[in-house]
């Protein structure tokens with residue numbers, strides 16, 4: 385309530401002082417969070433400016449582009465490459481369905497690359513139109529904060545523009561991080577991986593997270609030899625252990641060489657390619673080495689500390705639960721705050737920001753039941769708690785239901801790859817705490833399951849839901865027998 389009064393008070397001030405500022409809101413960064421916040425704020429009647437660097441469709445040197453990482457050098461181009469890569473195995477599978485593919489299948493990397501780039505250019509145009517249709521003024525240049533209500537935009541020709549704003553929103557995202565090993569400049573990050581001129585013949589990937597697993601799948605699917613190195617026993621730390629093992633098995637079966645508990649120690653340029661040395665003393669030659677070792681907040685070059693905006697030790701902008709920084713007129717959303725680094729989360733944070741500041745409706749982003757997907761081939765998708773998290777947080781029994789089956793499509797195609805599904809349930813309340821699936825269409829299926837979990841669905845309600853037959857998804861409503869019951873007594877009671 386106090387917070388509401390505070391926001392109302394500020395709104396009144398905004399109205400009184402409107403004339404003193406060039407903008408009600410100036411957004412630095414036109415990615416998912418920034419564009420959403422700008423548009424929604426403008427729809428509430430705010431006068432909004434936004435700045436972003438123009439992007440070069442081929443070069444990955446300039447970090448920028450309206451649409452941001454997701455559209456320009458993240459989710460969208462990656463997913464296009466995943467679709468492209470998945471056709472390889474689909475075409476193989478088609479043979480047992482009667483398709484005669486007599487001629488040697490040929491894959492044209494440059495064609496896929498151009499199609500991908502065309503789509504990015506199209507989406508970049510759509511995002512620009514979304515801004516102009518909402519009445520948001522776009523400035524193409526690099527922004528920085530020069531005071532609590534003052535921004536400066538440096539255009540590509542060096543011209544500097546200064547504007548005052550009642551509120552400033554930092555939405556500058558994150559950028560790929562390279563580990564400090566000798567020869568690291570010979571490797572690439574996902575930025576370059578999305579625009580490689582030639583498809584690698586032999587790729588080395590370092591990392592066990594989303595990007596590592598996804599690019600390993602893409603390149604392998606397109607025919608490259610791939611070696612995947614990661615520090616833990618299994619990839620995808622933080623996901624359900626059982627599902628991590630399923631992903632690892634699938635990657636291996638599809639021909640990716642996994643090197644668990646192994647790091648790279650040096651890269652050296654040779655006549656035959658890049659010589660990669662590992663901490664186990666192995667050496668191999670690759671034509672591409674991808675560092676997929678995480679991303680860091682894009683908070684440098686914004687002059688934040690000089691104006692008193694506090695950062696944490698990773699460089700992330702510190703914000704309260706309404707996305708407000710240590711300077712009351714400055715706010716931040718998306719990866720630059722390093723809360724939950726996913727596009728839909730940045731969209732949620734941008735929406736809540738606009739509601740709070742211009743919609744007279746203080747709104748906190750809700751991080752519960754955020755579903756996500758790793759677009760490996762086949763994909764993994766999850767929502768809610770993993771088995772390990774449920775055990776950690778529960779005080780009482782946790783029931784685990786699993787289903788491992790051969791998808792119907794594989795029975796004819798002959799592909800040896802099981803789909804695995806899992807539900808984690810609180811035995812006392814019967815509430816479904818978490819769901820996971822690794823198999824074709826997992827992300828498409830999981831979105832609906834996320835709605836059920838957000839509504840607090842119980843296992844009994846899952847069971848009373850009629851399935852869609854024949855589908856893989858129907859397994860989620862037919863898992864009758866408990867695979868295991870885990871007693872987690874003695875921990876403080878938490879409300880699951």
Ligand code: NDP
Nearest residue numbers: 563591592593594595596615621676677678679725757758
């Ligand atoms: P992640 O944080 O997911 O994974 C980073 C990986 O790099 C981990 O396996 C980590 O190992 C490893 N690593 C970190 N430092 C080193 C090092 N010095 N040497 C060796 N290995 C190292 O990062 P990504 O780069 O994959 O993705 C970045 C972000 O982008 C993620 O936060 C994700 O949210 C988002 N993203 C989401 C996607 C989606 O929704 N499908 C797709 C792609 C990205 P360890 O586990 O041992 O720490």
